[in-house]
């Protein structure tokens with residue numbers, strides 16, 4: 601198939617309750633693009649849309665066609681997840697809810713950790729998972745008979761690793777969030793529905809990998825500080841630890857190092 605064909609990507613079922621529509625915004629920070637999710641029970645008429653994504657008319661129209669949309673949820677404030685939210689809310693007349701009150705509209709109230717939401721024939725549980733950003737949250741879906749699933753936003757990605765941008769993001773809360781998500785998967789595989797990249801089969805396994813990766817990076821930063829001195833700049837530590845980083849991701853790597861330095865210095 602022609603890679604440049606404008607053939608729209610289909611709304612793809614990824615579990616009994618969730619379908620995925622990939623937004624056409626690929627890039628170094630968004631992987632293949634932002635994953636927008638449509639959630640509904642098999643017999644429900646209405647739908648919940650999580651992260652409508654960028655303000656691209658064709659994408660938003662295709663999402664709205666999956667409706668009627670009862671509720672719009674945002675996993676966090678980053679624009680690749682939220683830039684189209686106001687336009688999408690206007691198209692669907694659905695309220696927008698997020699942890700950050702500034703993102704809520706149409707009568708939607710701020711989400712609270714542990715809150716249960718009933719919509720589109722489903723009962724969802726909101727999990728506040730700060731770390732990638734202060735306002736990051738995950739959505740736990742009911743078990744579909746075999747596996748439960750958790751929609752993870754940018755807290756856990758389908759590929760690569762999440763970037764912690766200091767000071768909105770913070771490593772201490774992020775590690776706590778990963779531990780909490782890992783515990784959800786301790787009774788059997790829980791499907792991961794990430795904000796970018798492919799769906800993954802095992803939440804506990806990927807959280808374990810993320811925690812090990814973070815521990816390795818922290819060891820590397822500690823080693824760099826031992827070489828460069830305890831007050832070394834984030835720039836110098838980044839050059840030591842991420843010597844092979846893609847130039848397009850250098851800024852993100854530096855932000856991640858700043859988050860690690862904050863974490864280590866807070867605990868020194």
Ligand SMILES: [Zn+2]
Nearest residue numbers: 676678732754
């Ligand atoms: Zn993000």
